[in-house]
Each structure stands twice: as C-alpha cells, then as structure tokens.
Amino acid sequence: MSVSKSLDTDLLRSEKQTLFRFSSLYILFSIVIVFAFSFMYYDAQKDLMLQEKRHELQEHSKNLIEDLKQLHINFDKNKYYPRSDAYESAILDSDENLIFQTIKTRVKLNEILYLGDGMIHLVSIPESYYVGAKFVIVMIKDDELWLEHVKKELLLFNSIALSVMLIVGYILLQLFIKPMRDAMHLLDRFIKDTTHELNTPVSTIVTNIEMINKENLDEKTLKKINRIDIGAKTISNIYQDLTYLTLGNKIISNDETLDIAHVVEERIEYFKSLASARKVTLHSTIIQNTSLYMDKGKFSKLLDNLISNAIKYNKMQGSVTVHVDTRRIVVEDSGIGIAKKNIAKLQDRYARFNKSSGGFGIGLNIVSSIAKEYSLNIKITSEEKIGTKVHVSW
Amino acid sequence: MLTKVLFLLLFSSTLLYSNVYETNCVACHEELPVSIDKYFYRYLLQYSSKREVKKAMIKYLNSPSQKRSVMAEAFIRRFGVKAKTTLKHKELRDAIDIYWDKYKVFGTLK
Numbered sequence A: 001m002s003v004s005k006s007l008d009t010d011l012l013r014s015e016k017q018t019l020f021r022f023s024s025l026y027i028l029f030s031i032v033i034v035f036a037f038s039f040m041y042y043d044a045q046k047d048l049m050l051q052e053k054r055h056e057l058q059e060h061s062k063n064l065i066e067d068l069k070q071l072h073i074n075f076d077k078n079k080y081y082p083r084s085d086a087y088e089s090a091i092l093d094s095d096e097n098l099i100f101q102t103i104k105t106r107v108k109l110n111e112i113l114y115l116g117d118g119m120i121h122l123v124s125i126p127e128s129y130y131v132g133a134k135f136v137i138v139m140i141k142d143d144e145l146w147l148e149h150v151k152k153e154l155l156l157f158n159s160i161a162l163s164v165m166l167i168v169g170y171i172l173l174q175l176f177i178k179p180m181r182d183a184m185h186l187l188d189r190f191i192k193d194t195t196h197e198l199n200t201p202v203s204t205i206v207t208n209i210e211m212i213n214k215e216n217l218d219e220k221t222l223k224k225i226n227r228i229d230i231g232a233k234t235i236s237n238i239y240q241d242l243t244y245l246t247l248g249n250k251i252i253s254n255d256e257t258l259d260i261a262h263v264v265e266e267r268i269e270y271f272k273s274l275a276s277a278r279k280v281t282l283h284s285t286i287i288q289n290t291s292l293y294m295d296k297g298k299f300s301k302l303l304d305n306l307i308s309n310a311i312k313y314n315k316m317q318g319s320v321t322v323h324v325d326t327r328r329i330v331v332e333d334s335g336i337g338i339a340k341k342n343i344a345k346l347q348d349r350y351a352r353f354n355k356s357s358g359g360f361g362i363g364l365n366i367v368s369s370i371a372k373e374y375s376l377n378i379k380i381t382s383e384e385k386i387g388t389k390v391h392v393s394w
Numbered sequence B: 001m002l003t004k005v006l007f008l009l010l011f012s013s014t015l016l017y018s019n020v021y022e023t024n025c026v027a028c029h030e031e032l033p034v035s036i037d038k039y040f041y042r043y044l045l046q047y048s049s050k051r052e053v054k055k056a057m058i059k060y061l062n063s064p065s066q067k068r069s070v071m072a073e074a075f076i077r078r079f080g081v082k083a084k085t086t087l088k089h090k091e092l093r094d095a096i097d098i099y100w101d102k103y104k105v106f107g108t109l110k
Helices: A013-073 A145-211 A219-250 A260-277 A296-312 A363-373 B002-029 B036-047 B050-062 B073-079 B089-103
Strands: A088-092 A098-101 A113-116 A119-124 A135-141 A255-259 A281-286 A291-295 A319-325 A328-333 A377-383 A387-393
Touching: A013 A088, A013 A113, A013 A119, A013 A135, A013 A145, A013 B036, A145 A219, A219 A260, A219 A296, A219 A363, A255 A260, A255 A296, A260 A281, A260 A296, A260 A319, A291 A296, A296 A319, A296 A328, A296 A363, A296 A387, A363 A377, B002 B036, B002 B089, B036 B050, B036 B089, B050 B089
Parallel strands: A281 A319
Antiparallel strands: A088 A098, A088 A135, A113 A119, A119 A135, A255 A291, A319 A328, A328 A387, A377 A387
C-alpha cells in the first residue's frame, strides 16, 4: 500500500476549541488595539483643532470682557448684555451660578478649551469680575470638517491595520497548529505503515480459514478454528477500519439501493462468532423494512463499527439488538454505557473512554465520516451500567 | 380674622425690614457724594457671587478697616473708614438682603 503524503488530517474537537479561543482572543485583542488607537488619534486631532481655534476664541473673549467692563461701568444706565454674530457667550459668578447666556448650552468649568454640544468653548477668568462674572465663556460653532477628515483617515488606517493583523493572525495560527498537525500526522503515518504491513498476513489467514473444510474437523479442532476465525475477523475489521481511515476520502463509492434488513442480517451473521465468544446474544428486530441509496461497503462499515462496539463494550451474557424501522436503524446494547460528558466527544478520532477493552478509538470517527458523506443523522443516547443506543436516521 | 392678623403682621414686618436698609444705610449714604449703588458694583467687581458679596459686606460692616474696604485709597483718605455697625446681626443681614435685591445683576440683564 502506498503511503500518501497529502494527509487529510482532521483536528480534534478540543484542538478546534483551543484554536477558536485563540482566534477569538486575537480578534478581540486586535479590535481593542484598533479602537484604542482610533480613540487616541481622534482625541489628538480634536486637541489640534481646538488649539487652532484658540486664538480666534481668545480674541472674542477679550472683546466680550471689554464690553462687559463697559456694561459694568454704565450698569445704572444700560442693562443690555453685549452680543455678537461671531460668537455665543455665557457668564457665571464665582459660585458657578449662571448670570446670563446667549444660547442654551451645558457649560463645564473644569476645562479651559473644549468641545460640547457642537460648540467649541473657551473659558476665561477676567482680572475683575465685571457685572459679577468670574467665568466668561465664549463659544463658536464647530464646522466638523476636521471630524470628516478624521473619519476618512481612521477608516483607511483601520482597514489597513485590520488586514495586516488578519494576515499576522493567520501566520500565527499556522505556527500555533503546526505541533498539533505534526502529532496527528505522526499517528496517521504510523497507522498507515501498520496497515500496510498487516495486509498480507491478514488476507492469508482469512482466506485459509475460509478454505478449511470444517465438516471433516473434530469438535476440539473446530473450536480452535472458530477462535482463529474470530481473531482473524477482529484483525480484519481493524485492518479495514484503518484502511478506511487512511484512504477514506479516496475510496470511490459505488452507490446502490440497499435492502437494509438484508444487510443487517448479513452483518449480524458475520459477528455471531465474535458475539458468542463474549457470550453476547445478537438479535435483529425488523419493525419495517427500509431501503437506502448508498455504497454497500460503507454502510457495512458503519454497521460493523456500531455492532462491534456494542459487543466489545457489553457485559458478559449481554445482548445487542439492531432495530430496523422506516428510514432508521438503532443499535442497542445492554452494556456498560457512556458517561454523559463523554458522549459529545465520542466521534472524535482516537477518543477512548474505556481502557479495559482494546481499540484505537477510530470506530465512531469512521461512522461519523460515513454519516457525514451520506447526510445520515447520528444520535447517541446512553446510560451508565444500563446500555447505549445509537440511532442512525436518514 | 386670623388671616387678617397674619397679613398685618407680614406687612408690618416687611415695612420694618425695608426700613432697616432705608434708615440705617441709605440715610447716611445720601450725604456722601458717591451714590450707594457704586459701592455695590465695587463689591460685585471683587467678589462676584451673591454669597461672597454678602459675606464680604457683613465682614466689613462688623469690622470696618481700610484693608477690607472695596473703595479706592483716595476715597478712604478723603472720607475715612466708616464706624462699626450698631445693627444686630439679623438686622444687618436683612439690610444687606434688601441692598442685594435692589442692585443685583441676576435676572436684570436684557
């Protein structure tokens, strides 16, 4: 068997979760950085704009204070607050009470120059408090041209920054998953090499057992031959599983309409010797016969894995029943069951939750990949020490 | 009947308070060449808020000195520092309240 170099290695669910978390964290971190920078840039541009307007506002403030001085001197004759078309204004006393304002606006006294309510404010404190005004505030309208400019710049910069971060993130992700991929590749390569070496001896054993004329054998020898037959079938199953796993995507499907009840009976017959060795009884319940258009070999592989697991993880003198119903088969066992927390991880490759029985943890991964190929739904329900039910529906 | 008595009491007390200012402040200031409102605007120029102005006035009238006066040095030199008030604290406060209300800037600007 030739060993393919383009390995189709799937990452495990936990590894995918780790990668998802890393990606989410990276994206979040990138967005936070971009937002923080955008905010700082916006703030700097706003300050720059305010400084540019400071001189104009100072001129207005000077004029207003001079007008207030005149008003103060002539207050007994004139009570008209000085106004200008060039700016709006407000005056407050030393207790920050508003004396007068030309436009309704919220004024802040903790900043000298600031932007608020679409107006640029400058707070001044005159040398003398004309008409009681300790705080003189002049305001001009913000034309927001600078804001439009900043928005355009930020849009451009953020697009470039996010693109760069995305590329860097992708490179980091590749570096991050490399050790995981290497480990998976190593395991896959090992399995491929092993299957390659198993091929010839397994074929020889199975063929030769089939060629033996069992009618001429005495009971003792027949028992021994049966045991060899079971062993050879077990190895053959493992071999087929491993072959499917390594060449799964390259096997050409030969789809046909399958008589499900017939295939189920055939596979039950195949597993009878294995089941009897473990004192497990095998049954099939045909509630209603059904058909399915798919590759027979793949359907048999799916069923073999389910039956094989049901036998393997059963208790002594337990039972396995395959129910066939309309568009559904259910493989039910009276086995050890699976803990609820492990059910979700069952279909991961190399997932094993019982170390008392052998295996590579690839059976349900194969079932899962075949089901995916033919859009079959797999549902596993299990209760510890009571048994497991695997529902395959289409 | 009770309403009438209360109204009379209120009316007489209002008259009494205005008299405190008129009789104790205006009466003397009328004799000076600088009208009483000019002092108010000097206080406003220096102290700004209602609270600060009233506080400074009470402080000066209770303990007048050149240092505490808001008037120019030349004015003090010519007219001197006034004598300490003989009014009780409440009377003085009432007189200043009337003074503030008469010349205040709040609500008078157009």
